[in-house]
Structures are given as C-alpha cells and as structure tokens.
Amino acid sequence: MTHNTPAPSSKDTSSLPWLSRKLLWIDHKKTPDRILYGLFVIAIGFVIAGYVASLHGHYAIESVIGFYGLFGFIMCILLVLVSKFLRRILKRPEDYYHPYTTDTEEPENPLRDNTP
Amino acid sequence: MTEFNPALIYILGAALTLFIPKGSLRSLFMLSIPVIAAVHFWTITPDTYGVVPFMGQNLILMRVDALSQMFGLIFSLAAFLSIIFAWHVRDSVEHITTLLYAGATIGAVFAGDLITLFIFWEITAVASAFLVWARRTPGAYYTGLRYLVIQITSGVLLLAGAALYLRSTGSISFDRLDLAAPGALFIFFAFGIKCAFPLLHNWLQDAYPASTATGAVTLSSFTTKLAVYALARTFPGTEALIYIGAIMALFPIFYAVIENDLRRVLAYSLNNQLGFMVVGIGIGTPLALNGTAAHAFCHILYKSLLFMSMGAVLFRAGTTKGSELGGLYKSMPWTMVFCIIGAASISAFPLFSGFIAKSLILSATADNHYVWVWFVLLFASAGALMKVGIKIPYVAFFAHDSGIRCKEAPWNMLLAMGLTAALCIAIGVFPDPLYALLPYPVDYHPYTTDHVIAQMQLLLFSALAFGVLMKMGLYPPELRSVNLDSDWLYRRLIPGFIRRVRYGQTSASLAGITQRVTKRVETLNQTIYHSILGSNGSFARTWRPGFMVLIIALLLTATLALNAL
Numbered sequence: 001m002t003h004n005t006p007a008p009s010s011k012d013t014s015s016l017p018w019l020s021r022k023l024l025w026i027d028h029k030k031t032p033d034r035i036l037y038g039l040f041v042i043a044i045g046f047v048i049a050g051y052v053a054s055l056h057g058h059y060a061i062e063s064v065i066g067f068y069g070l071f072g073f074i075m076c077i078l079l080v081l082v083s084k085f086l087r088r089i090l091k092r093p094e095d096y097y098h099p100y101t102t103d104t105e106e107p108e109n110p111l112r113d114n115t116p
Numbered sequence: 117m118t119e120f121n122p123a124l125i126y127i128l129g130a131a132l133t134l135f136i137p138k139g140s141l142r143s144l145f146m147l148s149i150p151v152i153a154a155v156h157f158w159t160i161t162p163d164t165y166g167v168v169p170f171m172g173q174n175l176i177l178m179r180v181d182a183l184s185q186m187f188g189l190i191f192s193l194a195a196f197l198s199i200i201f202a203w204h205v206r207d208s209v210e211h212i213t214t215l216l217y218a219g220a221t222i223g224a225v226f227a228g229d230l231i232t233l234f235i236f237w238e239i240t241a242v243a244s245a246f247l248v249w250a251r252r253t254p255g256a257y258y259t260g261l262r263y264l265v266i267q268i269t270s271g272v273l274l275l276a277g278a279a280l281y282l283r284s285t286g287s288i289s290f291d292r293l294d295l296a297a298p299g300a301l302f303i304f305f306a307f308g309i310k311c312a313f314p315l316l317h318n319w320l321q322d323a324y325p326a327s328t329a330t331g332a333v334t335l336s337s338f339t340t341k342l343a344v345y346a347l348a349r350t351f352p353g354t355e356a357l358i359y360i361g362a363i364m365a366l367f368p369i370f371y372a373v374i375e376n377d378l379r380r381v382l383a384y385s386l387n388n389q390l391g392f393m394v395v396g397i398g399i400g401t402p403l404a405l406n407g408t409a410a411h412a413f414c415h416i417l418y419k420s421l422l423f424m425s426m427g428a429v430l431f432r433a434g435t436t437k438g439s440e441l442g443g444l445y446k447s448m449p450w451t452m453v454f455c456i457i458g459a460a461s462i463s464a465f466p467l468f469s470g471f472i473a474k475s476l477i478l479s480a481t482a483d484n485h486y487v488w489v490w491f492v493l494l495f496a497s498a499g500a501l502m503k504v505g506i507k508i509p510y511v512a513f514f515a516h517d518s519g520i521r522c523k524e525a526p527w528n529m530l531l532a533m534g535l536t537a538a539l540c541i542a543i544g545v546f547p548d549p550l551y552a553l554l555p556y557p558v559d560y561h562p563y564t565t566d567h568v569i570a571q572m573q574l575l576l577f578s579a580l581a582f583g584v585l586m587k588m589g590l591y592p593p594e595l596r597s598v599n600l601d602s603d604w605l606y607r608r609l610i611p612g613f614i615r616r617v618r619y620g621q622t623s624a625s626l627a628g629i630t631q632r633v634t635k636r637v638e639t640l641n642q643t644i645y646h647s648i649l650g651s652n653g654s655f656a657r658t659w660r661p662g663f664m665v666l667i668i669a670l671l672l673t674a675t676l677a678l679n680a681l
Contacts, residue, residue, distance in 0.1 A: 017524060019449035026445065026514060036583040043576035050569045057566065058482035059490075064680045068573035070673050072498040076581035077670065079499050083373035084592050088643055090599040091374070097607055102255035102326040103377070103598055106434070 043069060119165035121178045121226050122153040122188065123236060126219020130212045138206045146199050149215060153222065154192040157185060164228050173288050176228025182555040183409065187225045187345045189553070190413045191218060194337035194420055197536055201424050202330035203528035210250045214334050217243035221338040225345055230278035230288045230303070233346070237274055237306075240339060241267035247331035248323050256326050262607075263323040267339075270309035277302030293350045304351060311343035311394065312387050314363045318603035320387060321371075325379040325436070329427035332379055336386060336423045337416050344393045344412050353400025361398055362489045365391025365496035371601065372503035376594050378436040378512060379426050382419070385462065385504040388496055389415050395493065396477045399484050402556035407476030409554050414461070414469035414543060421458035421536040422508065425451050428525035428533070429512055436512075438594030443517030451525050452513040454533035461540040463505030464497060466571060469540045472547040472562045475571075479560070498578040505575075506582050511594060588663060 013021055025031060047066040056063050064070075098104045129149035136142040157180060166177030195218035202210070220239035227233040241264065248260035280299025282288050293300045305316070312320045320340065324332050351357060368384040368391075375381045389411070396408030428451045430436045433444060445452045457468070464470035474497065481490045524530070543550050551558040585591040616628075 016446050017449050019453075020446045023445055023449065027517070032583070032587070036580070036587065039576060039580050039583060043573070043580055046569055046572045046576060050573060053565045053569060055566055055569055057570070058485075059487065061677070061680055062570070064677065066573065067677070067680075068494075068570045069577035070677060071494065071577075072574040073577040073581045074670055074673065075495045075498050076502050076578045077585065079369060079495075079502060080373060080581075080585055080591060083370045084590075085647075086370055087374040087592060087599070088647065089640065090601075091595070091597045092600060094596045094598055096598050099254055100258040100607070101598075102251065102253060102259060105253050105255045 119160055119178055119180075121166065121223050121232075122157045123219045123223025123226075125149060125153040125156060126215050126222065130215040130219070133211055133215065134208065138208070140203075142211065143199065143203045146211060146215065147196065150192040150195040150199070150218065153219070154189060157188050157222075157226065170231070173231070173282070174229070175232050176290075177232055178226050179228030179290075180226065182553075183345070183348065184225050186409055186413065186553045186555065187341070188222050190416050191222050191225065191338060191341075193539075194218070194416050195222075195334075197420060197424075197532050198330070198334045198337065200535070201333055201427070201529055201532035203532075204526055205328075205330055207250060209246055210328070210331060213243045213246035213250075214331075217247065217334065217338060221342050224342055227290055230274070230281070230290050233290050234271065234274050234278060237310075237342075238268070238271045240342065241271055244335055244339060247335055248327050250328045250331050251326060259323055259326040262603075263319050266309060266319040270306045273302045273309070274306035277304075277306060290346075290349060292352065295351065295354055295356070304354075307343045307346045307350070308360075309343075310339050311347060312340055312364070312390055313360055313394075314367060315602050317364070317368075317387055318601050321380050321383040321601065322603055324383045324386075324423075325377050329431040333420055333423045333427055336382070336419050340386065340390055341412050341416055344390065344397070344408065347394065348397050348405060348408055352397055352405055354398055357394050357398030358486060358489055359398075361391045361394030361396075362492045363391070364388065364394055366492055369496060369499035369503050371599060372499075372507070374592055374599055376438050376597055378438055378441070378508055379423065379430070381438075381504065381508060382422050382426060385500065386419055388500060389419070389462070391496065392474060392477050392493060395481060395489060399480050399486070401480055401484065403476060403483065403560070404480035406551075406554040406556050406558055406560075407473065407480055410476055410550060411473040413550060413553075414473040414540070417536055417543070418458045418461035418469060418540050421454060421533060421540060422462065422504070424529065424533045424536065425455035425458060426508070426512070428529045431529070432522040432525060433520050437596065438507075438511040439596050441512045441518055441520070442515040443513070444520060444522075445513040446517070447520065447522045448513070448524050450530055451533065452509065454530075454537045455513065456509050457537040457540055459505040459509050461544065463501040463575060464571065465575060466563065466568045467541070467544045469543040471571065472544060472550070475562045475567055476560060494574070498574055501575050501578045502582055506579060584666070588660075588666075 013024060016024075047069055050068075051065050054063075055067075061067055095104045126149055129146070133142060133146060136145050160180050162180045162182065162185070164176050164179045166175075168175045168177060195214070198214065202214070205211070217240055220236045220243060224233050224236035224240065227236055245260050245264040245267065248263050249256055277299040278288060280302065281293075281297060284298040293303065295301065295304060309316045309319075324335050327335055347357070365388050368387040372381045372384040372388070375384060393408045393411050393415070396404040396411065426436050428448065429441065429444065432448060433441065435441065461468040461470045464474045478490065478493055478497075481493060525533070547562060551560065582591070613629075
C-alpha cells in the first residue's frame with residue numbers, strides 16, 4: 001500500500017483544516033480514558049433515571065433496574081468474543097479468491113488527488 | 117393518457133442524457149429527472165391506470181396507492197441524492213445505468229401485475245450489474261458476472277412463479293399471495309434472493325464493495341428495498357418471515373465485527389437492517405407494516421449517507437480497508453461529521469431517524485408476543501451500534517493515525533452528505549411528516565420516557581462494552597483478510613469439484629475430498645483445543661485480575677437476570 005504523501009511531522013498541525021485543528025485533543029493520551037469514564041457516568045445516570053421513572057414495558061424483565069444496560073453490555077461482550085472465535089475458523093488470506101475479486105486490487109481512481 | 121408509469125421518464129431521460137455533453141449541464145439534467153418523475157406520481161389520485169390487455173390478461177402499468185407512493189418517493193429521493201454525490205463522474209455508462217436502475221426500481225414499485233413487475237425486475241438486475249462493472253478492473257468484471265447470474269436467477273424464479281400462479285388461478289395480480297398457492301414459493305424465493313435472505317445473501321456483500329465510490333451509494337438504495345416492498349405487498353403476515361428476518365438481523369453482525377473492508381461491513385449491516393424490515397412484514401399488523409415502511413424510508417437515507425462517507429474515503433484515500441485507514445479526521449473532518457450522523461442514525465439514537473422507525477417494529481414484535489424474536493432484535497440493535505455505529509467512524513477517522521493526508525471530499529460529495537444528514541436529523545426530530553406518509557394511520561409516539569431511557573441505556577452500555585474491550589485489547593484488530601461466507605460454496609467448492617470431474621478423477625477425487633475434509637476437521641479440532649486448553653490456550657494463560665473480575669461480574673449479573681426472569 002503506497003500513499004502519495006508521507007505523513008507530516010505530528011507537531012506541524014497548521015496545515016490541517018480548521019475543524020480538524022479543533023479536534024486535535026482526541027489524540028491526547030488521556031482522551032480514551034476520559035471518554036470511557038464520561039460514558040460510564042452518563043450510562044449510570046440513565047440507569048438511575050430508569051429507576052426514578054420506574055421503567056416498564058411489555059415484559060416483566062424490562063422492569064429490572066438497568067435491564068437494558070446490562071443486556072447491551074453483556075451481549076456486546078459476547079458478540080465480540082464469539083466473533084473472535086469465528087474469525088479463527090473463517091479467516092482466509094486476502095488473496096484467497098484472487099484473481100476473481102477486487103479484494104487484492106489497488107483502486108484506480110483517475111480523479112484522485114491526494115495533495116492536502 | 118397522462119397516467120403513465122414514471123419509469124418512462126427515467127428511460128427517456130437516460131436516452132436524452134447521451135446527447136448532452138458530459139459536465140455540469142448533463143449532471144443538472146440528470147438531477148431534474150427524479151424531480152419530474154416524483155411530481156408526476158405524487159400528483160396522481162390513487163387508483164390503477166394504464167390497463168393493457170395482453171394475452172388474455174390485463175397488465176396494470178401504473179397502480180398508485182399510499183404504499184407505492186411512499187416507496188416511489190424515497191427511491192426518487194435516493195436517486196436525487198446519489199446523482200448529486202456523483203456530480204463529478206464523467207462516465208456515460210454509469211450515468212445511464214444509474215438512471216435506468218433507479219427508473220426501473222420505481223417502475224416496479226408502481227407495477228400492478230406480476231408480468232410488469234418481472235420486466236422492471238430484470239431491468240434493475242441488468243442495469244445494476246453495470247454499476248459493479250463500472251470499476252473496470254478484472255476483479256470487478258468477475259464480481260459483476262456473479263452478481264448478474266444471481267440477480268437473473270431471481271428474475272427467472274419470479275417468471276416461473278408467475279406462470280404457475282397464472283395457470284392455476286388465472287390471475288397475475290401483484291397483490292397478497294398465500295404461500296401455499298401454486299407458484300407462490302417461487303415468487304417468495306425470487307423476492308428472497310433480492311432481499312438477501314440468509315444463505316441467499318452473499319451477492320450483496322460480494323458486489324457492493326466491488327463497485328465504484330459512487331456506484332455503491334446507488335446500489336445500496338434500490339434492489340434490496342424493492343424486494344422489501346414486493347414482500348410487503350405479497351406476503352404480509354407470513355409467519356416464516358418473522359424467523360427468517362430474525363436470523364437475518366442476527367448473523368451478519370458477527371461478520372461485521374471481523375470484516376476488514378469497511379464498505380463490506382456496511383453491506384453486512386445492510387443485511388442486518390433488512391432483517392428488521394422482514395420481521396415487520398412477517399408480523400403483518402398495520403403497526404408492523406408501518407414500521408417496515410418507515411424503516412425502509414429512514415434506512416435508505418442513513419445507509420446511503422454511510423456509503424457516501426465511505427465512498428468519499430475511497431475517493432480520496434484510495435481504500436476502505438480498515439487495516440490501512442485511521443486518523444482521517446485530520447484530513448476529512450466534515451466527512452467524519454456526516455459519517456457520525458449516519459452512524460448515530462443507524463444505531464437508533466433518540467433524535468436521529470433510526471430511532472423513530474426501529475421503535476415501531478420493536479413495539480409490534482413485543483405487542484404480538486414474539487419474546488425470542490424481540491430479544492434477537494434487541495441484541496441486533498445493540499450489535500448495530502457496536503459494528504457500525506462505532507466501528508466505522510472509529511476505524512476510518514480515529515484509531516491509530518495511518519499517516520494518510522488527503523484533501524477533504526469534493527463539494528458535491530459534501531453537499532450530498534450534508535443534505536442526507538440533515539434529512540436524517542430532521543426525520544428523527546420531527547417524525548410526524550414521515551408517519552403521515554405511511555400506508556396505515558399512525559397513532560404512535562416514539563418519544564416516551566420509557567423508550568428514550570431504555571434505548572439510551574442499551575446504546576450507552578454497548579458503547580461502554582466497546583470501550584472496555586478496546587482498553588483490554590480484546591477487540592479484534594483489523595487484519596488484511598477475507599472471511600468465508602456462503603459464497604464459498606459456489607466460488608470454491610463447486611468449481612473445484614467440476615474441475616476434478618472434468619479431468620476424469622472422480623473416484624480418486626472423492627477419496628481426495630474425504631481426505632481433505634477429514635484433515636480440515638482435524639485441524640479445526642486442534643485449533644479449538646489449543647485455543648482453549650493448549651499450552652497457550654485461554655485456560656492455561658495467566659489471566660489479568662481485571663478480566664477475571666469482569667467475567668465474575670458478568671456471571672453474577674447473568675444469574676441475577678435469570679432469577680428476575
């Protein structure tokens with residue numbers, strides 16, 4: 001895989017678009033942790049809100065405090081773990097169907113212009 | 117006769133397009149066609165028109181009612197937006213086939229009998245194959261051929277079903293059918309192929325990512341939703357569809373997690389979204405059918421938006437493979453914003469379009485007491501956030517910086533994405549105009565406290581699960597690879613077998629195949645054994661305390677949940 005322009009040094013951000021420069025905090029080392037903690041606080045907030053609003057639906061299980069949150073959390077962990085296992089069985093090299101596939105082809109785009 | 121099928125406007129427009137020089141003038145002309153056609157069918161009083169006697173039967177070229185007008189409108193909108201997105205394209209083949217494809221889809225929507233439907237059904241197949249070929253590489257050529265064979269098979273099944281149905285009932289009406297009626301099963305599977313039923317689905321994930329940046333946007337809108345429309349017309353309330361839909365909603369999400377090509381991830385997620393619509397058709401109550409129609413409407417918009425954003429990435433960065441991308445927010449910040457709006461819509465965040473449509477189907481499922489289907493759909497909703505809502509924007513625009521620095525998407529792509537994103541939010545905030553378009557009267561309020569809190573809990577904790585897995589390094593990394601799916605059968609197994617037969621090694625090859633299968637099973641067993649119990653397996657490793665705590669917490673909550681049941 002070749003790209004037309006090498007990455008400029010990470011300190012030089014003046015050439016980036018306006019909106020990107022506003023978002024550079026995303027690359028900060030602590031940002032992922034902050035987002036995770038923030039998310040956790042808001043999520044717990046909605047569990048409390050559910051308790052206060054005494055959530056009820058069609059099924060009894062929906063009234064369990066934080067049912068939706070637990071369900072989402074557990075199922076997503078399961079989803080990823082099962083997928084990881086499936087990958088062991090299903091994964092093949094990228095050129096498995098070569099040459100009858102576009103997977104191994106470099107996209108050719110006549111209008112592509114990569115200079116920022 | 118002014119009440120002709122709007123497909124004629126597209127076909128005429130496609131022919132005239134050839135005589136207009138390539139450039140803005142041609143694009144402007146193309147843009148006017150969906151508008152003219154939409155005004156045409158929108159101003160007609162609902163009725164049947166264009167009844168033509170044909171071999172002892174009556175063809176109904178134009179049937180206008182609430183359902184066909186609504187699908188006609190969303191297909192026109194999709195055509196309009198994808199033409200803006202493809203404004204810069206200077207390829208006559210792509211121009212003409214886009215118009216024919218969109219036109220034939222709308223024509224099929226207004227078809228009142230199975231023969232008219234069949235003709236438009238086949239035009240969509242042939243026209244859309246050219247959008248796959250538009251990439252003009254050997255790989256795209258072969259992919260397009262596979263795609264075309266499968267699409268034509270669907271058409272042949274439809275014709276066979278229509279003929280059998282005509283012979284036994286003397287009718288060719290494109291209306292409610294009983295699955296037990298002669299020929300109905302053929303028609304069911306004809307629609308099923310285009311609707312990407314499980315095991316019949318793989319043409320979708322095969323062909324869409326092989327198309328051009330612009331072609332995939334067009335492809336994503338029409339074929340599958342036409343099939344949803346056809347199923348909603350003919351087989352509402354067929355119970356088998358509920359279970360087919362539930363499987364459709366479920367299995368693609370596993371593939372989406374491990375798939376590397378982000379446009380193929382979108383194709384898998386498209387498949388999963390179709391599952392929701394098919395469940396709605398299977399339930400068949402007015403609420404469920406409204407849900408299917410509303411979901412198809414919103415889905416076309418946010419799925420196009422996501423395909424547009426990945427198309428823009430393909431156009432500028434040259435690839436959509438997750439393993440090669442990352443950090444693109446530094447180069448394409450607006451594309452990132454629109455992508456996130458599409459992702460929020462597909463994840464059904466409140467105030468985005470997915471929420472107000474998916475709620476209808478979930479409520480209908482719960483109302484009719486399909487408990488397990490309801491659980492599956494809830495899981496599929498959580499999975500939708502995981503595999504598309506977070507994965508697509510994260511892998512393409514954030515994650516590790518791939519070092520790719522390119523221009524922002526061109527103005528026309530940004531305009532198309534901006535308009536689509538605005539529609540996604542507008543529908544989410546003000547659902548009533550969309551509800552007014554639905555085929556049945558609606559008395560439904562998506563924004564109740566219960567709904568919003570439940571949905572936010574589901575989504576936030578799913579996002580939290582993503583964050584936790586990421587932090588623990590358990591989330592599967594993007595790897596340059598392909599994953600086996602049902603297409604393996606006709607791309608590997610059968611061709612390999614035929615090759616052997618041709619070289620006259622049948623008996624020897626049979627033994628060979630058995631040997632290879634045994635060896636495969638053996639290797640698989642060993643892999644499973646080693647991954648769990650072997651010296652490097654999960655049970656032999658020293659687990660981090662945090663992970664152990666997580667597992668125990670999960671077990672405890674599962675026990676708690678089971679007790680509550």
